[in-house]
Amino acid sequence: MPPVEKFQRWVDLLVALLRHKAGCTFEDLAREVPAYGNGRTAGDAIPDSVKRTFERDKADLKSLGVPLETLGAEGAEDTRYRVRSADFYLPYLALATPRGRQEPAHVGNWHYNSLRTLDFVPDELLAIAEAASRARQLGDPALEAEVESAMRKLAFDLPLDSVAGADEAHLVPPRAAADPAILEQLGEALQHAKLVRIVYHAIQTDTDSERVVEPYGLFWANGHWYLAARDVEKAAVRNFRVSRIRVAERVDNRLATRDYAIPGDFDLREHARTKQPWELGDGDAIQAVVELRRDTGAVMAAGHLGVPVGDAVHLRMFDVRRVDAFARWLLSFAGGAVPVSPPAVVDEYRRQLTATAARYA
């Protein structure tokens, strides 16, 4: 069946469902949707192939976000199907300002009588316009398409084009950006909870390896997309920088079945929380105390990342898991920030300082 027919059938089905406020049976739909009634005379049973087509159409429309309800037992003769206008159509969107309320003209047709009005304030509009601008800059074409679609709907009523200042901030993409096709593949697997086989370039070992993973989430952190996923073989959740994923493909193609469940206690937002290089890693953190010996802009900004130590204005404490990374970070302040405890951190700093000085001896 060519796509035009499918598109026509969906439109016909939607129109038929929207016409019946209280819903209608499949028998009713077969009378109103030409593709379901083709070649059938009154009294003929509806062929099973048509019923299967209807089932697919329902699933497809729901996946497009159409709020199609089933009233009664699925498949029974008296089961009714319904799309309520108020659930399908965008509410009227009004803008409430101190000077008054700008409400769009209502459609003069009974189909639309049940639509209510949502009030937005100008600051909310600015936040939405900013959000759209930021999301467009994240380098994911699928995400961008969703944003465009959403903004077009909202702009039907709201003056989003005239919101000034929404695009004042620019997220500068890294050179090694994520491949949009990989992002799309991962996004789809994530949505349908499908196992994915990835080929990942581990930069630490400079090797490519194949892994099967359960995607738990995609997160964008400080310029890069990451996949949080459970590595099936290692039985552990790992982060994979998407720009280092060479290949991503679903293990099987059946989107209707879900391959795994994300644990209820997995919190993607917490998982994605930005960490400094010295905060990464397993095991307990040690508390390192650093003395800020210079008041340069770089040292003072660094001081904000630690917490004060009592009343000592020049001391800051940091939670450190990777002592080597922390020592190198301190070196970059060229003596402006120096560790004073514990000995493990002080010794590592001294060791790196000596080794670095040897390069210029």
Next chain:
Amino acid sequence: MTGPDINPHRRRAETAAIQLRRLLHLIPELADGEEHRVDEVARLAGTSPRALLADLNALVERYDVPAGWVDAMTIFIDDACVTVHSNHFLRPMRLTMSELCALELGLMLAERERPAADRPVVASALARLREAITNLPANDRMTNLRVAEIADAGTSVVLGTVRSALRDGRKLRLRYRAGAAEAATERIVCPYATAFASGSWYAIANCERSEGLRFFRLDRIESADPLDERFERPAAFSLEAVLPHGRAFSAQHAGTMTVWYSPRIARWIAEREGSTRSDDGSLTLEHPLADEEWAVRHVLQYGPDAEVLHPPELRALLARRLAEMAADQGRTYP
């Protein structure tokens, strides 16, 4: 493209889905009984006139007409214009969950850019958008699958001030403490843009004191006060032009420095800089150099895994600085 072959049903469904989405966007805008130019409508729909006409033709060229269809929708098409009368689809469809999730991701970033006092409006905008979505049981499965996180580092108040000034075209008085400066200096600046690059927020502004465009790292701005005096951003200003390769760096009057990176860290640097390593796995790069103090900080962050090869003056400066650091290291806090 990776992934298994898409089965024919799915491919047809995707094509039909694109057409349906386009139709649900278009009909509310077109169905006013007036003539609309096909090329203009296609431009608004982000498609070609040919694809647009194919969608509309698919609706009107039928062997069978659904019950009530003729009354419900009529479409007249000629070579250049289209006229639509319809009782259906006169409003856009509600937002879908995936559309909401995309905007929510942007709202997460917008929230982090704002000072705490301005954040509630982001939550209220999200709540309002939630009221405009189609409610489906599958929506629950789509929540918390994507998040976005951006470093705050205490810069949101300054960022808000800079952006307000940018929006209003007002100059700012900044107290700025440069990376190597022990005291802040006061500058009057005209902010042209803000940008997040390499993990930090920057204001890109014309500085009256320096008589040129400068990058100000927001976490080094001690105070920012908007002035009454106004400015206009030059029409020729382009962020892409001032952020070559996404790096916040003013290359005016810059020399160069050559840095060797050991095989231990070269992979990360090569990935970041888009460079190729030597056969031994190391990497040697030439960087623009406008500020020696920046160069010292840059190279020391890699410890013994990076070494300045050129210029000799910079090597000498590093040798001196490292000797001072070694001498000073033993001094403990009283």
